[in-house]
Amino acid sequence: GENVEQHPSTLSVQEGDSAVIKCTYSDSASNYFPWYKQELGKGPQLIIDIRSNVGEKKDQRIAVTLNKTAKHFSLHITETQPEDSAVYFCAASIGDNDMRFGAGTRLTVKP
Amino acid sequence: KAGVTQTPRYLIKTRGQQVTLSCSPISGHRSVSWYQQTPGQGLQFLFEYFSETQRNKGNFPGRFSGRQFSNSRSEMNVSTLELGDSALYLCASGGQGRTEAFFGQGTRLTVV
Numbered sequence: 038g039e040n041v042e043q044h045p046s047t048l049s050v051q052e053g054d055s056a057v058i059k060c061t062y063s064d065s066a067s068n069y070f071p072w073y074k075q076e077l078g079k080g081p082q083l084i085i086d087i088r089s090n091v092g093e094k095k096d097q098r099i100a101v102t103l104n105k106t107a108k109h110f111s112l113h114i115t116e117t118q119p120e121d122s123a124v125y126f127c128a129a130s131i132g133d134n135d136m137r138f139g140a141g142t143r144l145t146v147k148p
Numbered sequence: 149k150a151g152v153t154q155t156p157r158y159l160i161k162t163r164g165q166q167v168t169l170s171c172s173p174i175s176g177h178r179s180v181s182w183y184q185q186t187p188g189q190g191l192q193f194l195f196e197y198f199s200e201t202q203r204n205k206g207n208f209p210g211r212f213s214g215r216q217f218s219n220s221r222s223e224m225n226v227s228t229l230e231l232g233d234s235a236l237y238l239c240a241s242g243g244q245g246r247t248e249a250f251f252g253q254g255t256r257l258t259v260v
Contacts, residue, residue, distance in 0.1 A: 071248070071249070073251075078253075079253055080152070080238050080251035080252050080253045080254050081191075081238070081251045082251070083248060083249070083250065086248065126190075126191060136181070136193065136240075136249060137193065138183075138190060138191035138193075139190070140190040141190055141191075
């Protein structure tokens with residue numbers, strides 16, 4: 038089955054700096070890659086996703102890139118703000134099959 | 149449109165007991181997936197239901213079971229609870245294409 042690895046497990050940046058979180062997946066058939074943000078006491082919230090027919094997608098300060106050849110994808114957050122502090126999860130799925138999640142990255146943005 | 153609703157939010161049970169958790173998906177969504185979240189293991193997939201049928205299953209023992217009703221609401225049952233079952237149980241609702249998953253706030257289960 039699919040295996041997703043996520044790095045780093047913790048990340049601390051200064052407000053205004055950029056943050057990058059990277060994930061690798063094992064099954065080349067995976068074709069959907071979402072990113073979730075989980076704040077304390079809440080369920081994960083979808084923040085951006087990318088499908089395998091696209092190499093990059095942006096939404097304001099957030100961008101995701103996908104390298105199908107290397108089987109890795111990354112989340113980029115620019116101009117970080119304290120409210121970006123949360124745990125971020127990447128995930129990968131193959132069509133209608135179950136979604137497998139990375140172990141999570143705890144991002145802290147220091148004011 | 150209402151989001152995914154999980155009940156109860158918090159639960160304390162004793163070892164050996166059983167527990168039933170409930171999830172109401174977003175209106176119109178037919179897929180419901182269940183996940184166990186623990187600090188050490190992250191988000192672990194339990195199972196997924198679509199149109200009252202279990203479509204996928206993760207690597208959990210038979211003590212973990214679920215079902216889905218005709219209105220897409222789903223329940224998850226854990227029998228013979230163990231201390232290690234203490235976790236946040238999350239339910240995700242999927243729409244057409246099923247790829248986007250929207251999570252509820254979870255049920256925090258504590259086994260003592």
